[in-house]
Amino acid sequence: MTRIEFWTLTRRLASYAVLSAVTFIVCFPLVWALSTSLKPKSEIFATPPTLIPHAATTENYKALLTGRPQYFQSGGQQVTSGTTPAQFFTRWFVNSVIVTLGSTLISITISTLAAYSLTRFRYWGRTVVPYFSLLGYMVPSIIFVFPLFLVMVQLNLTDSLLSLVLGYVCITLPFCMWLMWAFMRSIPIEIEEAALIDGASRLQVFRQVVLPTALPGIIAAAIFSMIVSWNDYLFGRVFLNSLDNLTLTVGVMLFFEGTHVDWGLLMAASVLMTVPMAILFMALQRHLVAGFGAGAVKG
């Protein structure tokens, strides 16, 4: 082994060590949640703790996904009458999906069109709007919660999913718009002019040339908007109150109420909440960097 080979090898080993450590730190809570969610009650607080459950069970998942009360136990007793929050899990899941997709769709549509207009047409204020919109994003969203709540009261929209959709649009739109604006600005105007000369109408240029080129930006903005809406607790907590209308984040917090916290159930809920975002990321991340305006111009 020469000196150079030795150093190359050392350096590679060192970088693997660091990367493994980081991966471990990031992944451990997730792995632990998964592990706990698969344990029977007796094993959750066992000492020493087990990472791989001795007797894995899918009880917790069944309980959440079927919503049948006989699975729920409270302090060792079966609950047979009344309601437990966990019964509403699937309902909340659907609610979360609806508000996330709804608000993202609205945010993306508005911000894409606004960004196109801001970068392609000349009118007063088109240079300051994007910066103000970024400024709007920097204000903590808690400041908007109560004013927006009052607006929803006026509009008679409280305790509805629509109110939440509108609320999320309010907090995600500024950043989405700034992001799309920055992205649109980098799309060379010549490719649109080339399409105009090739014979396309304005609308065709937008649909066939601009939108496909802006796709990585649109995906980035959509991911941002979905994360914000999916993970939000504050707006859901303030805007909603009937059990039927809650979103996942607000609903799952109810698991902590009462004398006994069912950790297995809670962890199963957390894992199920993470799954859609994880799938989303894996499906979309390669679009994020790929083909960003590449090759349009010389160089």
Place this chain on the structure above:
Amino acid sequence: MDVKLEGINKSFGQVQVLKDINLVFPSRKFITLLGPSGCGKTTLLRMIAGLEPVTSGGIRFGERVVNELAPRDRNIAMVFQSYALYPQMTVRRNLGYGLRVRKTPKAEMDAAVERVAAILEISHLLDRKPAQLSGGQRQRVALGRAMVRQPDIFLMDEPLSNLDAKLRVTMRAELRRFHLDLGATTIYVTHDQLEAMTMSDMIAVMHGGIVQQFGTPAEVYGQPANLFVAGFIGSPPMNLLAGELRGDDKPTFASPGLTVQLPNLVAHPPSRDVMLGIRPQDLDLVGDHEPADLRGRVWVVELLGSEKLVEVEYAERKRVTVQVRAETSVNVDDTVGVRLNARRAHVFDIKSGATLRS
């Protein structure tokens, strides 16, 4: 189709970038807009394409005024300075886009794309994206996209500026060939005078938003209309010497160190300040003791392959460049004589810059 520009003015806000352009580009000719960076070539081309509104004046294709016509209704094709390929379409779709939006039948479209790809030798690249092409290949795709449609007018904005020197020379000949095959009027923008000289039927030399001269390459080179054209066209550039025009029936140019009779000029009002223009090719070196028009010391010698450029200082801070054959033996600091072919000299009025003709 011929293109007529009638009194075109263009301003961006307060800044006027094109001033009273009047030109007629004859049908099926290769016309070059030549000028230094920022003189308004791209702006003029974009106005012909319909991408930029005209501030005042008229543009006609044939007899038809096209000022208000959208780009897609002008039946033009354009190659952009930056190529402007559609990044997420394959080369095949890039080439076919113009036909597709015009609802050409698929079979016809495929045939046209294949034909153009074969001419440009990019058939093997048809399924790649622009990002996977070299600069030269992208440039061919940009050309191909303009060629599939058989336009009336072909607009090109410095399409060769990004290529290496060798490819540029090959492409010059190819573009010229395409032009002849296509039978469209070609308007070509460049700041490279060599490109303009070798490819064009007509050259419009522009400077500061004004057309300085419009003529064939031979006219622009041989009879420059003013000082700007004289200095811009030709490589190495023309020697320009300040002096005074004297004499009545025998006009004579006089300056410190150089006095020469100008047989081509006839009577002129005596004594006016002029600039004498003479190309390095029209000067010759002679030995120190032979008769010469001016004498001086060799300042610097540059070898250009088959020629040598010799800069001679003939008076305090006054130099002329002489082009001689490479075999000529001449060294720095030699004292030499320079003979001047006075029949090839140009005289320009210093104030107006315009040429004084016989």
